Amino acid sequence: MNARAAGDVGDAIRAIAIACRDAGAAVAALSTSTKRSVLESMARSLEAHADTILAANARDVDAATARGQTAALIDRLRLDAPRLAAVAAGMRAVAQQADPVGRITHRETRANGLDIERVRIPLGLVVMIYEARPNVTADAAALCFHSGNAVLLRGGSEAFESNRAIAAALRAALVEHGLPAGAITLMEDLSREAMIAVLQLTDIVDLAIPRGGEGLIRFVAEHARVPVIKHYRGVCHLYVDAQADPDVALRLLIDGKTTRPAVCNALETLLVHADVAATFLPRAAHALRQRGVELRGCRRSRELVAGMTAATDADYAAEFLDLIIAVRIVADADEAMEHIRRFGSDHTEVIATRDDSVAQRFVQSLRCAVVMVNASSRFSDGGELGLGAEIGISTTRLHAYGPMGSESLTIERYVVRGTGQTRHGTPSID
Amino acid sequence: MNARAAGDVGDAIRAIAIACRDAGAAVAALSTSTKRSVLESMARSLEAHADTILAANARDVDAATARGQTAALIDRLRLDAPRLAAVAAGMRAVAQQADPVGRITHRETRANGLDIERVRIPLGLVVMIYEARPNVTADAAALCFHSGNAVLLRGGSEAFESNRAIAAALRAALVEHGLPAGAITLMEDLSREAMIAVLQLTDIVDLAIPRGGEGLIRFVAEHARVPVIKHYRGVCHLYVDAQADPDVALRLLIDGKTTRPAVCNALETLLVHADVAATFLPRAAHALRQRGVELRGCRRSRELVAGMTAATDADYAAEFLDLIIAVRIVADADEAMEHIRRFGSDHTEVIATRDDSVAQRFVQSLRCAVVMVNASSRFSDGGELGLGAEIGISTTRLHAYGPMGSESLTIERYVVRGTGQTRHGTPSID
Numbered sequence: 001m002n003a004r005a006a007g008d009v010g011d012a013i014r015a016i017a018i019a020c021r022d023a024g025a026a027v028a029a030l031s032t033s034t035k036r037s038v039l040e041s042m043a044r045s046l047e048a049h050a051d052t053i054l055a056a057n058a059r060d061v062d063a064a065t066a067r068g069q070t071a072a073l074i075d076r077l078r079l080d081a082p083r084l085a086a087v088a089a090g091m092r093a094v095a096q097q098a099d100p101v102g103r104i105t106h107r108e109t110r111a112n113g114l115d116i117e118r119v120r121i122p123l124g125l126v127v128m129i130y131e132a133r134p135n136v137t138a139d140a141a142a143l144c145f146h147s148g149n150a151v152l153l154r155g156g157s158e159a160f161e162s163n164r165a166i167a168a169a170l171r172a173a174l175v176e177h178g179l180p181a182g183a184i185t186l187m188e189d190l191s192r193e194a195m196i197a198v199l200q201l202t203d204i205v206d207l208a209i210p211r212g213g214e215g216l217i218r219f220v221a222e223h224a225r226v227p228v229i230k231h232y233r234g235v236c237h238l239y240v241d242a243q244a245d246p247d248v249a250l251r252l253l254i255d256g257k258t259t260r261p262a263v264c265n266a267l268e269t270l271l272v273h274a275d276v277a278a279t280f281l282p283r284a285a286h287a288l289r290q291r292g293v294e295l296r297g298c299r300r301s302r303e304l305v306a307g308m309t310a311a312t313d314a315d316y317a318a319e320f321l322d323l324i325i326a327v328r329i330v331a332d333a334d335e336a337m338e339h340i341r342r343f344g345s346d347h348t349e350v351i352a353t354r355d356d357s358v359a360q361r362f363v364q365s366l367r368c369a370v371v372m373v374n375a376s377s378r379f380s381d382g383g384e385l386g387l388g389a390e391i392g393i394s395t396t397r398l399h400a401y402g403p404m405g406s407e408s409l410t411i412e413r414y415v416v417r418g419t420g421q422t423r424h425g426t427p428s429i430d
Numbered sequence: 431m432n433a434r435a436a437g438d439v440g441d442a443i444r445a446i447a448i449a450c451r452d453a454g455a456a457v458a459a460l461s462t463s464t465k466r467s468v469l470e471s472m473a474r475s476l477e478a479h480a481d482t483i484l485a486a487n488a489r490d491v492d493a494a495t496a497r498g499q500t501a502a503l504i505d506r507l508r509l510d511a512p513r514l515a516a517v518a519a520g521m522r523a524v525a526q527q528a529d530p531v532g533r534i535t536h537r538e539t540r541a542n543g544l545d546i547e548r549v550r551i552p553l554g555l556v557v558m559i560y561e562a563r564p565n566v567t568a569d570a571a572a573l574c575f576h577s578g579n580a581v582l583l584r585g586g587s588e589a590f591e592s593n594r595a596i597a598a599a600l601r602a603a604l605v606e607h608g609l610p611a612g613a614i615t616l617m618e619d620l621s622r623e624a625m626i627a628v629l630q631l632t633d634i635v636d637l638a639i640p641r642g643g644e645g646l647i648r649f650v651a652e653h654a655r656v657p658v659i660k661h662y663r664g665v666c667h668l669y670v671d672a673q674a675d676p677d678v679a680l681r682l683l684i685d686g687k688t689t690r691p692a693v694c695n696a697l698e699t700l701l702v703h704a705d706v707a708a709t710f711l712p713r714a715a716h717a718l719r720q721r722g723v724e725l726r727g728c729r730r731s732r733e734l735v736a737g738m739t740a741a742t743d744a745d746y747a748a749e750f751l752d753l754i755i756a757v758r759i760v761a762d763a764d765e766a767m768e769h770i771r772r773f774g775s776d777h778t779e780v781i782a783t784r785d786d787s788v789a790q791r792f793v794q795s796l797r798c799a800v801v802m803v804n805a806s807s808r809f810s811d812g813g814e815l816g817l818g819a820e821i822g823i824s825t826t827r828l829h830a831y832g833p834m835g836s837e838s839l840t841i842e843r844y845v846v847r848g849t850g851q852t853r854h855g856t857p858s859i860d
Contacts, residue, residue, distance in 0.1 A: 029794065255857060352850075379544060398828070399828045414799065420675065420805070422681050427685060
C-alpha cells in the first residue's frame with residue numbers, strides 16, 4: 001500500500017470513528033430503564049435473526065474449514081442454537097446489572113459551602129479488537145451499551161460474516177428504539193492499515209481493548225497511541241502450603257488445570273511446600289495423569305514422581321494453554337511468592353492453606369489482579385465474580401485490574417455546585 | 431549519541447527504575463500510622479534542611495537568571511522560607527488524608543460461598559516528569575509515598591540543585607525509619623535519551639505523569655509506551671445563562687480570569703446568552719479591563735463593547751495563560767455547549783444560572799472532568815476539592831479524570847476467599 005492509499009484508509013476510518021462516537025452521545029444520555037429495554041430488544045433481535053446469524057456463521061465455518069484452520073479455531077468460531085441462546089441470555093444478564101452511569105461515588109460539602117460529587121460517566125468511544133469468537137461482538141456491544149458508550153468492533157476476518165449478521169441484529173434493536181445505529185459499529189475494513197489507523201485516533205478513541213492471542217495483543221500495544229487495557233498471558237500458579245487441606249488443594253489443582261486448559265485462568269504451574277511434597281505430589285501426579293496431563297518438574301519433584309520431564313525456565317514462564325503443568329517444590333511461602341514474582345503474569349494466583357496468616361501474607365505480598373485463597377483460579381471471570389459479564393481481563397495496572405464489567409467502562413468525574421463561591425475572596429464588581 | 435551510548439543510557443535507567451520499584455515493595459506494605467509518621471518526618475526533614483535547600487535553590491535561580499530565563503520561569507523556580515514552609519505543610523496535609531491502600535470498596539458473598547472483596551493496592555512505580563517547580567518534588571513524593579508507591583522523579587534541569595537537596599531531605603527521613611531510600615529516586619541523567627528510556631520500561635513502570643507545558647506533555651505522549659495520564663491544556667469556559675445571577679456571574683468571571691491567569695483552571699473564554707448580553711457584557715468588559723484584561727470578541731459582542739478586537743477560531747481554541755479572554759454571544763445553552771464541545775479541552779467548564787434544569791443539562795451533556803455550577807473554575811484543584819493535594823489533573827478519560835490525589839495512585843484488585851470451591855463441580859480425587 002502506498003502512502004496515498006494509507007492516507008485514504010486513515011480518512012475513512014477517522015470518519016467512521018467520529019460517526020460512532022457521535023452516535024454514542026445518545027446512548028450516554030439514556031436512563032437505566034431505557035437501556036434495559038433496549039438490551040432486551042437486542043436479545044430478542046438476536047433470537048429473531050437466529051437463522052440468518054447461524055447461516056452466516058456456517059459460511060464462516062465452511063470457509064475456515066476449507067482454509068484448513070485448526071479445530072480449536074473452528075470451535076471458537078462456531079455458533080449453534082444453544083450458543084446463540086447463551087449469548088442472548090448474557091445480554092439479558094447485563095441488562096439486569098446495576099447501571100454504573102450516574103452513580104455518585106462520593107459526596108461532600110466543603111467548609112465554603114461547595115457541594116462536591118464524584119459521578120460516573122461513560123468513557124465515550126471504546127474500540128474492541130478481537131479474533132475468532134463471534135459472541136464477543138454481542139458481549140462487547142452489550143457491555144458498552146449498558147455503560148453508555150459507543151463501541152467500534154473490529155473482529156477477526158474468520159468471523160466476519162457472523163459478526164456482520166450479529167451487529168445487524170443489534171443495530172436493528174437500536175433503530176427500533178429511535179437510537180442511532182452507529183453507536184454499535186462493526187469495522188468492515190479488516191486490513192492492518194485500518195487497525196493501525198483506529199489505534200492512533202487519540203482525539204476520538206477513549207480506550208482500546210484487545211482480546212485474543214498474545215500476537216494480536218502485542219500488535220495492538222505496539223501500534224496504539226490511544227489508551228489500551230490488556231492482558232498478555234495468564235500464567236496462574238497454585239501454591240500448596242504446608243498447612244493446606246490436601247483434598248482441597250487437589251480439587252483446586254484438577255479444576256484449575258484440567259476443566260478448560262485453553263483459557264487464561266487455567267493453572268500453568270504447581271508450587272508445593274517441601275514439607276508436604278512427599279505425600280501430596282505423587283497423589284497429584286496420579287490424578288493429573290489420569291486426566292491426560294503431562295508434568296514437567298524440578299529436580300526434587302522428579303525424585304518423588306517417576307517419569308516427569310525436567311522443567312526449564314521457559315516452562316515456568318509458559319502459558320501452556322494445554323494439558324501440561326510445570327511443577328516445583330519450594331521451601332516455604334516466601335520461595336513460592338518469589339517464584340510467582342519472577343514468572344507470574346499478574347493475572348490470578350491461588351494459595352491452598354488453612355493458615356490464615358500465611359494466606360494473608362500471600363494476598364498482601366503479591367500484586368496480581370486476582371488472588372484466590374482456597375478457591376479455584378477458574379473463578380477469575382467477570383460472571384463468576386459478580387460482574388454479570390466481562391469485556392476482558394486487565395493486567396494493565398491502571399483504570400481496571402482483573403475482570404472488567406460495565407463499571408470498568410465508566411470513569412468518575414467531578415460535579416461541583418455552589419452559590420457564587422470564588423477562590424480569592426469576593427471581588428468588588430462595581 | 432550513537433547506538434551503543436543510547437544502549438548504555440537505557441541499561442543504566444533500567445537498573446535505576448528496577449531498584450526504585452523494588453524499594454517500593456517496603457512502602458506498599460506500611461501501615462497507615464507508619465506512613466503518617468514517615469510523612470511527618472519528611473516534613474521535619476525539609477524544615478531541618480531548609481538552609482541547604484534554599485542555598486541550592488539560590489544557585490538554580492542564579493544560573494537561570496544568568497541564562498536569561500523569563501521572570502515567570504524564575505518565579506516558578508524560586509523557593510523561599512514561606513514557600514518551603516507551605517511545602518512541608520502540604521506533606522502534613524497529605525499525611526492526614528485517608529489511606530487509600532487496603533480500602534475495601536466492594537464486598538459480597540456469592541451463592542457458592544465465595545467471599546469476594548475489591549481492595550485498593552498501590553500502582554507500583556510512578557514516574558513523575560515535570561519542569562521548573564521544585565515543590566513538585568516534595569508534593570509528588572508525598573502523594574506517591576502515602577499511596578504506597580515508589581516514585582521516580584525527573585524534574586527540569588533548571589531546578590536540579592533544588593530537587594537534589596529536597597530529595598536528599600526526604601530520603602533521609604526514609605532511612606531514619608529503616609526504609610529503603612530508593613523508594614524516592616531523583617533521576618540525575620536529565621538527557622532526552624534517559625527520559626525516552628524510562629518512558630519505554632513497560633515491564634517496570636506502571637504510570638508516567640507529565641506535568642508542565644504542552645511541549646513537555648506532547649514529548650512524553652509521543653515517546654511513552656508505558657501508560658500516561660496527562661492534560662494538555664485547560665481551555666475553561668464560563669457560560670452566563672439567561673437565568674444567571676449577574677453578580678454571581680461577574681464574580682466567577684473575575685475570579686476565574688484575573689486571580690491567577692497562568693494556571694490551567696483559569697478561564698479562557700466567556701460565553702454569554704444573547705438575552706442578557708446587552709446588560710451583562712458591557713459591565714463585564716468594564717470590570718475585566720479595570721484589571722488589565724484584553725477582550726477578543728465575536729461580531730455581536732463587539733457591537734456591545736467598543737474597542738474589542740475580533741476573536742478568531744485560534745483565540746477560541748487558545749489557552750492564553752495570560753490576561754486575555756475570548757468572548758462570544760450564544761443563542762442559548764445548546765449553542766454554548768456546542769462551542770465548548772468544539773473548543774474545550776475536557777478540563778473544567780462553568781455555568782452561571784439559577785435555572786436548575788439548564789444546569790442539569792449542562793452537567794449531563796458535557797464530558798469534561800470537572801463541571802462547576804455557580805462556582806469558580808479556580809476550585810478545580812485537588813486541595814480545593816478535598817483531596818489534600820494533587821499530583822496532577824487528568825483529562826485522559828481513563829483511570830482518573832480531573833484532579834488526582836492519593837486514591838488515583840492506587841488500583842482495585844480482587845481478593846477471593848473460599849473453602850475449596852471449584853468451578854466445575856467436585857472432581858473425584860481418588
